[in-house]
Amino acid sequence: xxxxxxxxxxxxxxxxxxxxxxxxxxxxxxxxxxxxxxxxxxxxxxxxxxxxxxxxxxxxx
Numbered sequence: 001x002x003x004x005x006x007x008x009x010x011x012x013x014x015x016x017x018x019x020x021x022x023x024x025x026x027x028x029x030x031x032x033x034x035x036x037x038x039x040x041x042x043x044x045x046x047x048x049x050x051x052x053x054x055x056x057x058x059x060x061x
Contacts, residue, residue: 005021
């Protein structure tokens with residue numbers, strides 16, 4: 001596995017330990033992907049805000 005635990009060691013673990021290892025692994029993947037999602041949401045929010053601001057400027061004049 002990617003977190004340094006061999007398959008043999010993982011298979012010998014009890015169910016609770018396996019769930020903890022899987023949770024840690026998935027949580028680490030989520031944390032690594034989070035900055036990309038944040039950047040995309042910021043870009044999308046800026047584009048929408050800019051579009052709305054442009055429409056507002058056209059209606060004010």
